[in-house]
Amino acid sequence: MSTTFDGRVALITGGSRGIGAAIARRLAEAGATVAINYRSNAGAADELVEELRAHGHRAEAFGGDVTDPARIADVVARVVEEFGALHLLASNAGIEHFAPLADITLADFENVFRTNVGGQLFAVQAAAAVMPPGSRxxxxxxxxxxxxVHRHTLYAASKAAVSxxxxxxxxxxxxxxxxxxxxxxxGTATDMAAENGADYVHPALAGVEPQQVTRSMxxxxxxxxxxxxxxxxxxxLSQNASYITGSTLDVAGGWMR
Structure with missing residues (x-):
């Protein structure tokens, strides 16, 4: 079955780099008008918009911090004002966190959950308020x-909440x-993964080649x-998944349980 998004408007939060940018490219290639949300990296968002426009796609960047419900509601309102509708939301904005239990602070907890959970909840709240039936x-x-995963407790808990x-x-x-x-x-080859990669490795695996660690995972x-x-x-996001809702799809290369 083909995946086409002709006539559909998509908002991608955290869309300026990594997985978010890849989602923007994929949806644009399939015909969607894409709204690329970013928090601070306006340059990367603008570069992606120019790239997509150069290939004949309709795209625009929208700054706004998903951790602020008022800001993400404003982003959604601006998307609808610019493009006339919103049909698709890819909620991708998030942050990593690694730390041993003894080092986790209340500020860490609030930052991770405000971003990874609250940011997605309020993006859905704002989007669902304006989406027509058939949206995804x-x-x-x-x-x-x-x-x-070693020292990954806070991040993992936030992502369990998302599911x-x-x-x-x-x-x-x-x-x-x-x-x-x-x-x-x-594990995905993104800038964020590279920035945090060393923290994935348990001390018992110190000195083991990274490829061997990945192969074991x-x-x-x-x-x-x-x-x-x-x-x-x-x-x-496509109608090919018309009978799927409430599910979490593993995209993990057969990640070991």
Missing amino acids: IVLTSSVSARTA AMALNLAPELAEAGIAINAVAPG NALGRLARPDEIADAVAFL
Whole structure:
């Protein structure tokens, strides 16, 4: 089955780089008008917009911090004002966190949950208020929600909450004709992963080649490419997934449980 988004307007939060940028490219290539939300990296967002426009796609960047409900509501309002509607939401904005239990602070907790959980909840709240029936939403969870990763507790807990959110919002949003699901990526080759990569390794694996560590973590023995995650998001946003809602789809290369 083909995936086409002709006539559909998509908002991608955290869309300026990594998985978010890959989602924007994938949806634009399939015909969507894309609204690229960013928090601070205006330069990267503008570069992506210019890239997409150069290929004949309709795109615009919208600054706004998802951790502020008023700001994300304003982003949604500006998207609708600019493009006339909003049909698709890919909620991708999030932050990483690694720390031993003894070092986790209240500020860490509030920052991670405000971004990874609250940011997605209020993006859905704002989007669902303006979406017509037949619209679709995809949140970003993680395989960390069900897999023990060294010193990853706070991040993992926040992503488990995201999967619970998708499951529990499904019947409520179905009343409005809106489907909601989540993707759970495994390790993905992004800037954020590179910045935090050393923290993935348990001390017992110190000195082991990174490829060997990755091979021990999933069946395919490698990190995902951002476009592979984007393909899964595009599927869940498409009518090919018309009977799927409330689910979390692993996109993790056979991540070991």
